[in-house]
Amino acid sequence: MPRPLAALAALALIPPTMTAPRPAADAPVPAFADATAAAGVEFAYSNGRTGELHLPEIVGGGAALFDADGDGDLDLYLVDGGTLGAEGARGRTGRLYRNDGGRPPRFTDVTGRSGIGPGGYGMGVAAGDYDNDGRVDLYLTELGPNRLLRNLGGGRFEDVTTRAGVADPRWSVSAAFFDYDRDGWLDLFVVNYAEYSLAKPVRCYAASSRPDYCGPRAFPPQPSSLFRNLGGGRFEDVSARALVPRRSAHGLGVVTADLDGDGWTDVYVANDGDDNHLWLNQAGKGFREDGLLAGVALSREGLPEAGMGADAGDVDGDLDLDLFVTNLTGETNTLYVQEGGAFEDRSIASGLAPPSRPWTGFGTALLDYDNDGWLDVVAANGAVHLANGRSGPDDPFPLGQPSQLFRNLGAGTFREVTAEAVPAFLLARVSRGLAVGDLDDDGDPDLVVADNEAPARVLLNQVGQDRPWLGLRLVDAAGRLDRLGARVVLRRSGAPDLVRRVRTDGSYASAGDPRVVFGLGGGGEPRSIEVDWPDGRAEAFPPPPTGRYTTLRQGRGGPVARGSPP
Numbered sequence: 001m002p003r004p005l006a007a008l009a010a011l012a013l014i015p016p017t018m019t020a021p022r023p024a025a026d027a028p029v030p031a032f033a034d035a036t037a038a039a040g041v042e043f044a045y046s047n048g049r050t051g052e053l054h055l056p057e058i059v060g061g062g063a064a065l066f067d068a069d070g071d072g073d074l075d076l077y078l079v080d081g082g083t084l085g086a087e088g089a090r091g092r093t094g095r096l097y098r099n100d101g102g103r104p105p106r107f108t109d110v111t112g113r114s115g116i117g118p119g120g121y122g123m124g125v126a127a128g129d130y131d132n133d134g135r136v137d138l139y140l141t142e143l144g145p146n147r148l149l150r151n152l153g154g155g156r157f158e159d160v161t162t163r164a165g166v167a168d169p170r171w172s173v174s175a176a177f178f179d180y181d182r183d184g185w186l187d188l189f190v191v192n193y194a195e196y197s198l199a200k201p202v203r204c205y206a207a208s209s210r211p212d213y214c215g216p217r218a219f220p221p222q223p224s225s226l227f228r229n230l231g232g233g234r235f236e237d238v239s240a241r242a243l244v245p246r247r248s249a250h251g252l253g254v255v256t257a258d259l260d261g262d263g264w265t266d267v268y269v270a271n272d273g274d275d276n277h278l279w280l281n282q283a284g285k286g287f288r289e290d291g292l293l294a295g296v297a298l299s300r301e302g303l304p305e306a307g308m309g310a311d312a313g314d315v316d317g318d319l320d321l322d323l324f325v326t327n328l329t330g331e332t333n334t335l336y337v338q339e340g341g342a343f344e345d346r347s348i349a350s351g352l353a354p355p356s357r358p359w360t361g362f363g364t365a366l367l368d369y370d371n372d373g374w375l376d377v378v379a380a381n382g383a384v385h386l387a388n389g390r391s392g393p394d395d396p397f398p399l400g401q402p403s404q405l406f407r408n409l410g411a412g413t414f415r416e417v418t419a420e421a422v423p424a425f426l427l428a429r430v431s432r433g434l435a436v437g438d439l440d441d442d443g444d445p446d447l448v449v450a451d452n453e454a455p456a457r458v459l460l461n462q463v464g465q466d467r468p469w470l471g472l473r474l475v476d477a478a479g480r481l482d483r484l485g486a487r488v489v490l491r492r493s494g495a496p497d498l499v500r501r502v503r504t505d506g507s508y509a510s511a512g513d514p515r516v517v518f519g520l521g522g523g524g525e526p527r528s529i530e531v532d533w534p535d536g537r538a539e540a541f542p543p544p545p546t547g548r549y550t551t552l553r554q555g556r557g558g559p560v561a562r563g564s565p566p
Contacts, residue, residue: 013151031405033456036456045060045081048081062124062510075099075155077125080424084121084198096110098110104440104460122141124172125139127505128177130177130233130316132184136151141175148166166504169176170192172210173191173251177484179229181284187229189256193251213385213386221251234451243289247289252309252509253506254506256505269310273306281295295342299331305328310380310508311323318338319497322338326381332353351413360382362379362508368464369405370467372408373495373524377404377405377414381402432452432509434450434507434510435510442461471517473550474486474552485534486534488529490529491526492525493524493527540557
């Protein structure tokens with residue numbers, strides 16, 4: 001299929017694995033269009049670089065798509081960095097944008113009235129209703145103590161970090177809200193990176209002897225943290241007794257999901273240069289790290305990789321969850337496919353490995369961008385070493401790389417479609433966070449890309465809404481709380497069943513839309529909806545109308561008739 005080119009300059013950004021043919025006059029409309037200007041979003045993450053090549057400069061930042069004001073659509077929070085110096089780090093205030101609706105949606109900067117002020121040097125953000133009041137709260141990860149912002153309603157927030165007891169003092173990057181012990185309160189998993197001193201910077205050099213950013217192994221790793229929600233707005237740090245054995249690593253990405261099918265939510269952490277961690281939930285009593293035995297700790301060559309972002313989803317249509325991890329230039333991204341409870345590295349067989357080798361991936365998502373029923377892959381890229389950037393010698397921050405979109409051809413095999421589907425991705429940017437959600441409620445996933453030292457981008461999906469779809473919001477019996485961790489199976493006649501999960505985590509330092517969408521473009525007639533709720537109960541619902549979002553309340557369904565678990 002002929003591919004349109006964004007500009008002649010973009011040709012220089014396409015390596016041999018992304019050779020683009022000549023454009024054609026009848027080229028199709030790109031799958032994603034850059035709607036940043038029309039949306040009214042004007043923001044760029046400031047890393048405060050000083051020429052000292054501090055490692056924190058190249059790690060942030062993230063983005064969150066969540067309903068800040070309770071009006072039913074997705075608002076946007078963008079994390080900001082700050083300044084770095086021998087005296088320490090100072091943070092800048094992130095930006096909160098209210099979604100005013102429309103197609104394309106229009107956003108208004110409401111930071112000034114939100115109560116959100118500057119904190120530490122920002123990295124990422126997690127979203128979830130920790131106090132069960134029906135309003136989505138934010139947890140901000142930072143270089144230094146993190147912050148918990150309680151949603152007061154109407155788009156206003158207050159800092160409750162000290163009262164809640166969740167100010168992890170280490171350098172944190174990603175975090176996730178999830179209910180690991182099934183008590184109805186969202187707990188908090190925090191991924192920490194490295195022990196870093198601004199006062200005593202470590203000097204590192206490239207092979208050419210040119211000064212360059214250090215890799216993670218130049219600094220001591222840190223352990224992740226688990227905070228148990230006690231209710232009443234307070235948490236307890238249970239890391240020492242609940243994460244066994246507690247291991248330090250250079251953690252960056254995190255995703256929570258029931259990966260072993262036992263009904264309890266597990267945690268997967270992508271580590272930078274260390275073995276990845278798979279924390280298997282021990283029936284709510286704690287976690288056991290089992291990444292090596294499960295086959296998701298190392299590459300197929302038995303080597304640790306520079307894990308950045310991570311996501312979980314069913315890429316091959318067998319109703320269990322697979323894992324995808326973005327890695328460093330020269331390593332390729334990694335797809336771990338689950339078969340019979342164990343995982344296998346199928347990065348090469350899937351077609352995902354060779355096109356990703358030149359690039360360094362951060363934010364990522366398994367999403368069905370064209371609503372054909374198969375989960376596709378998006379990777380937001382940006383270098384971490386000066387020699388791997390593609391943004392030109394005159395760029396003061398020359399780490400830019402193009403990002404990528406891969407279309408699932410069926411059963412977990414992929415073809416890169418970046419050039420024809422997302423021309424905006426051909427621009428060399430230092431992309432980090434990636435938030436996914438339906439910004440205009442038309443039934444397909446849109447993207448927000450958080451670029452380091454460049455404007456954040458709002459990319460609207462232009463193709464998914466052309467195919468039939470079915471959207472769901474899964475909530476508690478009162479209809480107020482998104483049931484994070486719920487597993488949803490769409491049973492179909494005449495086509496394979498589909499599975500999705502309710503979550504806000506995954507990707508890199510970012511949070512996304514908790515609603516689930518089933519693309520029906522592959523055919524088949526919806527027969528029923530089966531939900532495994534995070535508290536262990538299961539229910540079946542009749543198929544709701546297509547082409548719209550329907551809210552399913554726990555306790556309103558019927559019994560599930562199963563020959564075997566879905």
